Amino acid sequence: MKRDSRLSSVLHALLHMAEREGPMTSEDLATCMNTHPVVVRRTMGLLREAGLVRSARGPQGGWRISADLGTVTLRQLHETLGEPAIFAIGNRQEMPGCLVEQAVNAALDDAFAEAEALLLHRLGQITLADLAADFSRRHAGRREGKT
Amino acid sequence: MKRDSRLSSVLHALLHMAEREGPMTSEDLATCMNTHPVVVRRTMGLLREAGLVRSARGPQGGWRISADLGTVTLRQLHETLGEPAIFAIGNRQEMPGCLVEQAVNAALDDAFAEAEALLLHRLGQITLADLAADFSRRHAGRREGKT
DNA sequence: CAATTCGTAATAAACGAAGTTACATGAAGC
DNA sequence: GCTTCATGTAACTTCGTTTATTACGAATTG
Numbered sequence: 001m002k003r004d005s006r007l008s009s010v011l012h013a014l015l016h017m018a019e020r021e022g023p024m025t026s027e028d029l030a031t032c033m034n035t036h037p038v039v040v041r042r043t044m045g046l047l048r049e050a051g052l053v054r055s056a057r058g059p060q061g062g063w064r065i066s067a068d069l070g071t072v073t074l075r076q077l078h079e080t081l082g083e084p085a086i087f088a089i090g091n092r093q094e095m096p097g098c099l100v101e102q103a104v105n106a107a108l109d110d111a112f113a114e115a116e117a118l119l120l121h122r123l124g125q126i127t128l129a130d131l132a133a134d135f136s137r138r139h140a141g142r143r144e145g146k147t
Numbered sequence: 148m149k150r151d152s153r154l155s156s157v158l159h160a161l162l163h164m165a166e167r168e169g170p171m172t173s174e175d176l177a178t179c180m181n182t183h184p185v186v187v188r189r190t191m192g193l194l195r196e197a198g199l200v201r202s203a204r205g206p207q208g209g210w211r212i213s214a215d216l217g218t219v220t221l222r223q224l225h226e227t228l229g230e231p232a233i234f235a236i237g238n239r240q241e242m243p244g245c246l247v248e249q250a251v252n253a254a255l256d257d258a259f260a261e262a263e264a265l266l267l268h269r270l271g272q273i274t275l276a277d278l279a280a281d282f283s284r285r286h287a288g289r290r291e292g293k294t
Numbered sequence: 295c296a297a298t299t300c301g302t303a304a305t306a307a308a309c310g311a312a313g314t315t316a317c318a319t320g321a322a323g324c
Numbered sequence: 325g326c327t328t329c330a331t332g333t334a335a336c337t338t339c340g341t342t343t344a345t346t347a348c349g350a351a352t353t354g
Contacts, residue, residue: 002312004312005236005312006312007255008252025329032245035312056330058321060330084236089232102285103278104158107281110269123258130254134253138246138249138250203351203352206299
């Protein structure tokens with residue numbers, strides 16, 4: 001199944017932007033993420049609407065973060081992306097008349113709702129700053145390993 | 148994204164079969180599930196391999212349950228279906244060289260793994276007998292409402 | 295041997311995410 | 325103002341996955 005990887009994408013983009021002084025162009029971001037600049041604009045556009053990043057046209061233009069890394073959670077980003085469906089498994093029919101199917105749906109919906117709640121809770125606990133810190137650790141670790 | 152609804156499908160089928168004395172043909176099942184008999188055979192075939200149902204060809208043939216409803220869990224069925232991907236959201240690249248992406252993946256993988264564990268645990272607690280009981284409750288409730 | 299029913303391969307249809315093309319808009323700098 | 329750089333966006337294409345369909349084979353019953 002084709003999975004939505006936009007959350008992963010924007011995180012990658014935001015952390016790269018956080019590492020930089022100036023703005024990054026869609027082209028820059030697309031290169032470091034192996035994708036297409038238009039895809040970057042499309043996705044980052046959603047973050048712009050939410051006030052998380054700003055974009056500027058023309059020379060010296062590009063994207064830059066306009067939010068505090070410590071206050072932006074992964075859950076918030078998920079919501080900003082339009083809360084795409086989390087599960088690749090679902091009910092055959094959403095509003096069945098069949099009582100059998102209603103019983104099946106109820107059981108599955110319950111289980112999935114619980115898992116979703118846990119996931120969103122966890123995503124709500126992780127900030128961009130946390131990821132940046134983890135990146136720094138990995139970076140230091142690699143340098144050490146190389147020495 | 149297109150969601151895999153086979154778990155929902157087989158549950159629906161199994162409960163209908165449990166309600167019946169004799170075997171049900173692929174045609175019967177397809178009719179009550181609004182799908183195609185070949186799809187039924189394909190999916191039920193996996194359950195047959197796992198010994199959960201039996202099929203017979205020819206007249207008076209069809210499908211019947213060959214397992215105890217109380218011992219078959221939804222998790223087991225999920226596994227029987229080949230453990231299809233649970234999440235519709237994923238990492239852009241599974242084995243990235245980029246340290247930024249590694250940090251992103253690690254965080255997301257963690258959260259998703261936790262949610263998956265919870266979901267599988269829940270599915271492991273629900274048996275076909277539970278669903279059948281819930282169906283009976285709904286059935287009784289509806290009759291009452293109608294009287 | 296005819297009717298029924300499963301078994302299965304091969305193919306098509308439907309759908310959604312990501313990629314691509316094309317062109318418009320706006321900003322910087324000469 | 326004109327050129328260049330860069331975003332904004334709509335339209336279309338490509339790709340992968342799930343489900344549906346067709347076609348034919350094999351087994352069982354009567």
